Amino acid sequence: MAHINLPEGFPGIRGPMMFRPETAKPLNELAEVLLRGPHTLSLGERELIATYVSARNDCNYCQTIHGAIAAHHLGGDEGLVRSVKLDFEQAEISEKMKALLAIAGKVQIGGKNVTFEDVARARELGATDLEIHDTVLIAAVFCMCTRYVDGLATWAPEDPDFYRQRAALVATHGYAAATFTANRVT
Amino acid sequence: MAHINLPEGFPGIRGPMMFRPETAKPLNELAEVLLRGPHTLSLGERELIATYVSARNDCNYCQTIHGAIAAHHLGGDEGLVRSVKLDFEQAEISEKMKALLAIAGKVQIGGKNVTFEDVARARELGATDLEIHDTVLIAAVFCMCTRYVDGLATWAPEDPDFYRQRAALVATHGYAAATFTANRVT
Numbered sequence: 028m029a030h031i032n033l034p035e036g037f038p039g040i041r042g043p044m045m046f047r048p049e050t051a052k053p054l055n056e057l058a059e060v061l062l063r064g065p066h067t068l069s070l071g072e073r074e075l076i077a078t079y080v081s082a083r084n085d086c087n088y089c090q091t092i093h094g095a096i097a098a099h100h101l102g103g104d105e106g107l108v109r110s111v112k113l114d115f116e117q118a119e120i121s122e123k124m125k126a127l128l129a130i131a132g133k134v135q136i137g138g139k140n141v142t143f144e145d146v147a148r149a150r151e152l153g154a155t156d157l158e159i160h161d162t163v164l165i166a167a168v169f170c171m172c173t174r175y176v177d178g179l180a181t182w183a184p185e186d187p188d189f190y191r192q193r194a195a196l197v198a199t200h201g202y203a204a205a206t207f208t209a210n211r212v213t
Numbered sequence: 214m215a216h217i218n219l220p221e222g223f224p225g226i227r228g229p230m231m232f233r234p235e236t237a238k239p240l241n242e243l244a245e246v247l248l249r250g251p252h253t254l255s256l257g258e259r260e261l262i263a264t265y266v267s268a269r270n271d272c273n274y275c276q277t278i279h280g281a282i283a284a285h286h287l288g289g290d291e292g293l294v295r296s297v298k299l300d301f302e303q304a305e306i307s308e309k310m311k312a313l314l315a316i317a318g319k320v321q322i323g324g325k326n327v328t329f330e331d332v333a334r335a336r337e338l339g340a341t342d343l344e345i346h347d348t349v350l351i352a353a354v355f356c357m358c359t360r361y362v363d364g365l366a367t368w369a370p371e372d373p374d375f376y377r378q379r380a381a382l383v384a385t386h387g388y389a390a391a392t393f394t395a396n397r398v399t
């Protein structure tokens with residue numbers, strides 16, 4: 028049971044977002060810009076960063092929903108998402124993505140852990156300032172989301188199909204619309 | 214030196230916000246709603262939560278600027294801000310605020326650390342669901358800000374008067390306006 032009285036039927040971050048639409052609005056706008064806005068990193072790559080950080084944060088809802096969204100954008104390749112969570116250095120992703128995930132992992136522990144060498148590695152592999160900036164901010168945002176979702180003791184469905192269906196909705200309609208309108212769990 | 218090429222003269226979070234106004238916009242809107250919107254917690258109380266979490270995060274810029282803003286709203290009482298950072302249970306704040314700061318401290322470590330008893334204590338001392346929600350989200354937001362500011366290796370001025378002047382600007386004009394328009398450090 029959640030720590031506060033949240034609207035029923037909305038798992039994860041959607042419960043607190045329904046409870047407090049004034050803060051949900053900028054939170055969803057931030058997710059839209061970072062994860063779905065025009066970018067040199069693909070939709071799947073950005074969702075992989077979100078998923079990896081959420082897995083390190085041990086946030087069940089965040090890593091499962093963003094893992095499902097990543098897989099959706101990666102042609103349904105759930106195995107690739109699992110391999111990134113388990114050991115991204117061995118996963119079938121670009122060397123640049125490995126360098127960005129290494130930075131994201133440092134940010135998850137704490138921002139001061141990111142070194143000049145971490146950034147130099149990413150830059151040598153072709154990462155731009157914007158890609159490095161957004162990697163740091165995506166990682167930071169998901170350290171916020173985890174604390175928001177877990178700090179209020181929200182619940183998460185267990186059925187993987189729930190997340191696959193949500194992923195398709197988010198991919199089609201975006202974060203803001205998907206938060207409020209569809210796919211209530213009863 | 215910052216990890217990426219940020220506009221010069223803008224310390225802390227303002228550098229990355231100048232670099233990426235698309236993400237700065239929702240970040241500032243979130244701060245406006247949480248820290249300056251209509252509320253049953255005072256402006257000073259909400260800034261104290263932000264300051265306390267930033268101090269626990271060891272983020273120099275965040276704890277100094279939000280500490281200065283808290284003091285500004287608390288009639289210039291910098292001693293009270295220091296006492297909250299050092300040992301809030303002994304500080305001259307309400308018992309309800311102590312219970313909320315205890316929750317914020319748990320969120321800083323990780324959301325799963327918040328217990329039923331932590332929330333029951335706050336509720337018995339008069340905290341509402343909205344106050345508990347916003348305490349959790351403010352704490353989560355400042356765990357994001359720290360990682361954003363530190364993960365890009367931004368700089369922070371040392372002069373306490375810089376922060377006092379910024380605090381007065383933010384208190385008067387709000388976060389969004391203060392980010393972009395005034396008080397560049399040259």
